[in-house]
Amino acid sequence: MSRVTPKRATAEQESDEQIEVIATGEAEEDDYTVDSASTATGIDTSFRDIPQSIQVVPRQVIEDRNTRTVQETVETVSGVVDNGSNLGVPTQSLTIRGFEQSGNFRNGYRDATRFDIAGGTNTIEQIEVLKGPASIQFGQIEPGGVVNVITRQPLNEPYYSLTFEAGNFDFYQPIIDLSGPLTADDKVLYRFIASYESAGSFQDFVETDFITVAPSITLNISDRTKLNFYYEYLDFNGDPPISYAVLNDGSLTPRDRHLSYPDFALADVTTQKLGYILNHEFNENWQIRNNLAVVLSDTDNREIVGASLVDESFLALEAYDADYSSDNYFGQIDLVGEFETGTIAHQLVAGFDFNIRDDENLYNFDTDLPLLDIFNPDYNISEPDYVPFFQNEGTTESYGVFLQDRIEFTNNLKLLIGGRYDWISSERETSDFGGSTPGITENDDDAFSPRIGLVYQPSDTVSLYSSYSRSFVTSGGTNADGREFEPTRGTQYEVGVRTEFLDDRLSTNLAAYHLTKTNVTTTDPDNIQFSIQTGEQRSQGIELDVTGEILPGWNIIASYAYTDAEVTADNDTPEGNQLPNVPENQASLWTTYEIQRGDLQGLGFGLGLFYIGERQGDLDNSFQINDYLRTDSALYYRRNRLKTAINIRNLFDIDYVRSSFADEIYIERGEPFTIVGSVGWEF
Template identity: 55%
Template sequence: MPKSSKAITVIPRQVLEDRNVRTLTEAVQTVPSVVDSGDIFGAPSGGVSIRGFGLGFSPRENLRDAVPDADYIDIIPIGTIERVEVLRGAASILYGAVEPGGVINRITRQPLSEPYYQVALEAGNYGYVQPSIDFSGPLTADGDVLYRLIAGYERSDYIQPFVEEELITVAPSLTVNLGDQTTLNFYYEYARYFSDAPKTDAAFLSDGSLTPRDLYLGYPIPGLYAITNHRMGYRFTHEFNEDLQLRHNFAISLADFIDNRSGALDTIEDDRFFTFGVGENESSRNRYFGQVDLLAEFETGSIAHQLLVGFDASLSEDDYTAQFAPNVPVFDIRNPNYDYAPDELVPEFDRLTRITNYAAYIQDQIALSDRLKLLIGGRYDWLSSDTQGGEPGELSTTESRRIQNDGAFSPRIGLVYQPSDTVSLYASYSRSFNQTIGLSQDGSAFEPSRGTQYEVGVKTDFLDRLSATLAAYEITKTNVNVADPDDPDFEIQIGEQRSRGIELEIGGEVLRGWNIIASYAFTNAEISEDPVFAGNQVGGVPEHQASLWTTYQIQSGSLEGLGFGLGLFYVGERPGDSSNTQILDGYFRTDAALYYRRDRFNAAINISNLFDSDYALGGSGVFAVRNEPFTIIGSVSWEF
């Protein structure tokens, strides 16, 4: 029975395989209060919102084995993931500068002590094909050195012409047992996504409909979208005894990004003539993270403690340049002429940003009795950001340099009471923060945005097979930047957002072979302070959201191993942006699966968007992020 004072959802590997998810954002669609914001021009990346707050712009919000790792652009190979944990609510005490909605932590597949070999092949519509391997086992006779190698190649076309996509993943890892109490894990992960003429987004027409799904809304000749990620690091653990453990993590993430395409919508005339921004963006994002902590268990009289004390440090360096093409011809969607390539590119801006973060934290989980647990802790962060550049030629000038130093304390208090072995009641208070970088008229720095959360909930097991969690929360985020009403080129810090909601999730085995994951979320996300939009709903956040994923597998007889899966996903209507002048329609999507598992043989057919529903995941004004069309993928794998 879980005793956490937070709402946490764990998505195991079996569910990821049953649904045959291809991206991390797709993997978390069954979690309440998590709303998919769409991919990034077809790449297996993107962002979500949790409890009404956008997630993915900070690498501290997407974790790899509890270590800050990726933002919404980075490629996250789904084949390396063992399970996904979604921690909803303010989480700054453990992870630092994050949005108050929560964080996503993916637990990767580790080397195994027994030989394991899997070969798999997937194929689907739009020319999709993906061969992959997963090999693991001991490298030495004594089993002290273990390895794992996960690799795959993926390519596909799309319903739009010109689009060709490739994804390469290579992920070796090594575990060295230095003794009964000491372990050292090394990993490296290479992922490269390449699209020559990337998928284009859609546009809203004057009647609220979307441009044709198979229309390539842009010029394919300058098209190129490529992301390369290198991840490497190690994790060291040493148990001094059964009550004291030392843990140390070090991680490096190196990313290169090229965006050379058209498709940034500027204007639409007569629902026919479109003007685009065409340009070339390049960036490199290098991140370094180190952490050391001690986990101790001890007693003071009759009271038991689990004490965590630690320190972490990180460095992030982003180098970003952009150019644009002048005099781009008007695009006629009724008679598209794709024969265009820019003659020249004009420098637009060049920016270099360096952010350092140091933090110390302490947390104590106190067992006041067998039924009552108290958690109390705090974290203090020291942040410094150094941004140079902006307009072309400013990178080397001292006038363009902006330095900002911030410090913030994030407390957390939680209480769990178990009236029985199957029921837990919890309540918690926590704060979060995020550094706010912007430009004020007087040049002064902004205060960090602060999130404050109150949450109560109940977790229960019933029928010996099912578990349920019901949570209610209020989160207020202050110190939000808004446009300066005296000069919109600058910002002022008076904004506030408040999110109140209720979440329900049920999961487990209804009957032998029949499993379900069901969720519902009500979210009232409101702009509570703003000179223009106060009282409006937060853009992109629905009040109602629900999902159901259920599978049944025949347990005996000649058809043993044959299974069926059904997924239902509902997201209600929501405003496109803070002005609330445009309302995005709610949508309902149906997924289905048919699979057969016998011994070490697995075969499956997965269908996403069974009825080819067409809707906008997000967008405002003329710009729209569209959902994926009907997709069918067949897969087969062998383990030996």
Template identity: 40%
Template sequence: MDLSGPVNANKTVLYRLGVAARTSESFLDFYDQQRYNVAPSLTWQINDRAKLTLAAEYYEAKGPIDLGIPAQGTVLPNPNGKIPRNRVVGEPGIEDFNSRAYRVGYDFGYRFSDNWQLRSAFRTSFLRQDRDFITGNLAADQRTFARFYNTASFNDDVYNFDTYAVGKFATGSIRHQVVTGFNLSREDTFVTNSGSAIASLDLFNPQYGSQPARPTARLLDYRIRNDALGLYIQDQITLLDNLKVLLGGRFDIANNDYQRLDIVLGGFQQNEAFSPRVGIVYQPIPAVSLYASYSRSFLQAGFISRAQAEPERGTQYKVGVKADLNNRLAATLAFYDLTRTNLPTQDPNNPLLSILIGEQRSRGIEFDVTGEILPGWNMITGYAYTDAEITKDNTLTVGNQLNNVPKNAFNLWTTYEIQRGNYKGLGVGLGFYFAGDRQGDLANTFQLPSYSNRQSR
């Protein structure tokens, strides 16, 4: 349900209220999930120069946790046969996931003139999660699943304040559009996890109903505080009507205070980084745009279970062309090269922990066509080829493909809306997505098959 409208007679105060509730089952046994969402907002047009929006949101999700079934017996051979795809390795009634999120913030804009304006926004969110789930490993007989019960809590508080100015001016015949401002953020993360043994499960003849012992092993107990200050400036320069250049940069100061309480480990570190950004767009003819860009990125370590983890850094190169095929259809073709370092990924020996796998590089081609084929008939379609591999690592093989990244992906979404008559405005839509084969783990020991997904509305 989505309601909106004016609050007062002169329509300077507007409200909007979104409410949603969803329950979903699955092909998995014992699966039932509920989600609830309430999102109110209020906008006040103070005068012709200033506008203020207040927004809040509450989100809740309840349901079981499923971490999947072993590869042996699904995508790899198993001497005992195939594991049914609906099999659950946990315990019904014991595994549970309860997530609650609270968000509130404001967005304020003030226009000094036709060429200059100021924007200021603040948002805070509080995430509370309680998790009861079962992990385990497949035994040598490839049918017995040795299990371990985990109970955990995850609390995450995020505060983000962003203020920037946007201005337009000219230096002779050269036009500028400048964006400059600062971003201040804080994130507090609290994680506790304990566990105990629970009876093993025969994956081919499961007998449910086991109860875990009282949790005695404290697996994790840590606190992380991340503070960051970012200063940025960007100038979009119009040199000629058909030639534009983008120059920008961001300087970040970020610190990480980590305390691992269960094993008395911790540390504090601070990092500074400058991230440049350069782009150019050239139009040889009005219908064709050639573009290229270079950018660096910096991301302080957040939810990661190792002290003093290095921040993630990235470098991207991109070139492409956008063409208006006619006044209704446009096509884009792009080539990119993205390298990321110090990336956290799930520890294969413990899904609650993270490890740094070194350096990854993704190269690929993206092609898409969007627009209106006929009056009322719209289409979005695209193809992506991605070559994502490990380029540096101390334990994994260099050249291995990244897991769960298909080399080939294709999507198509089309809608039609009746243009006239009593049913004008009524529409239908149909979508299709295809993902090719992809690696199941970073060691590239097995592949996951391709799949497709169809949607309609």
């Protein structure tokens, strides 16, 4: 898939050839506006021509807010909320339009899952969020949408950046970012990004370290052929990691309370990402693209988590000693071409991809642990006595072919139509341990995913669109008759309007959608030991996103989402129950102003307001998570090559919940008042 990095008027300015290889949108330095993206169509496409809601968070917003994770970065996007992490590991799980979307995509290709390291923001150029079913582009995926991370690429002019950050809770992080040509003719370009993050926590005992090393090389083989190699090493260690909080009779346990046995808790995760992207142009109208993306992840996790709350005061705990690994291989080849049939213009994409994932899991287990007093904990216990509990390994293979045509009937009437067919097979072998049933299970699925969208542009500043799209996710298991379950299906109808104001400096996107997920498994009323696929969940809502520059130096991102996500058919869950972790109302505002001239030129201020409405904590709607309004702020000074900043998250130190894992004893807490100072130099 073609990518574009935002243009910069500094040493980061890229050549025209490089932009063709990695482009997704263009933005001037210090600009919040991006004009195009590739996540929606697989080719760099103007937002005005995309019949689906898509928002982009550019590098400048990442720097102004000084976000550290993908979850934090997309807080400015409507309809997207945090769905928690894996014990503080910088993984990624988000809820988009009411449905969980674990894992993400990198430069358009399938990347880490929820249990691998997604990574920090130091290697990210921008993040593209596509709302709604996206199986035509990405294969099997939940219907809410996708998050596609666009990484920073080698530059054709020397660029060197050194940054140091420090903050409360013993946080510090040095960062280096080096790039430029390795040869005089600019045939070989490089980039090297590395960082080391060390931090304590607002929670007692917690200490974490996070290492990132990311080299990449671009070979400009000819004017028509580009080849990029990349590697990224990510290592996270929590000794111990953060623990979950407990919601007890409507009240949260003390924020600094570690509800585990810290001497025997550990999260050590290593993820490696490597691959290449090849682009060859036959002529000005036709090109072929090929890539291979590999993600290798290993986890050593000693986890002590709550099993139940006893007498409202004591937590029964379970201890796991787990080792699990996953190897993910993704490859794609596609052909992109432009041609005309009479007066009608076409932009065609046709291709094939494959995804092979191998994983292995080993769990040892101990339930014979003393109760933990949540009000007066005693952490002095003997080491758990683990016994083998669960072991399995499996392979999932998927293959897909796709065809898409973007048709331009006139300058203001455009049609996007396409389809994809996938074949998926999986095999899993479970060993004869006490916590599992031994044997081999196999599943084979196939699915067709269409999309059609129409765009009408009555003027140069207004674009109206409507679309229909579908997605799928495989479902393992069988019903009482032994028949394999069909994939769950997502179906969405969406209409929207995009408008430009203030000489195209300010853009808005207003969307309304109706999204259903069918073939959800629910208990078989005739045989409660089995399930049937009669469940259905529905999400519908309205979203508004506003991005751009109001006046010189005054940037803004504002969003609002109304989301009505509920169960519409189920044999277990009452119809009408709200889906968990989905606020009915969500709003955000981030704005900055930088003085443009005079002695104080380069001095800037930032303010952020983030509102998340009340949410249900589980699918049974047995408990609720309170709403919150968090305030962030920033003060920075940028002059010539010097960059300094002070960023504050949760300015008024409110106590809030990030997410719930469907139980009152699995609550993930938001960080309290957090301040980080940074100083950097570019040369």
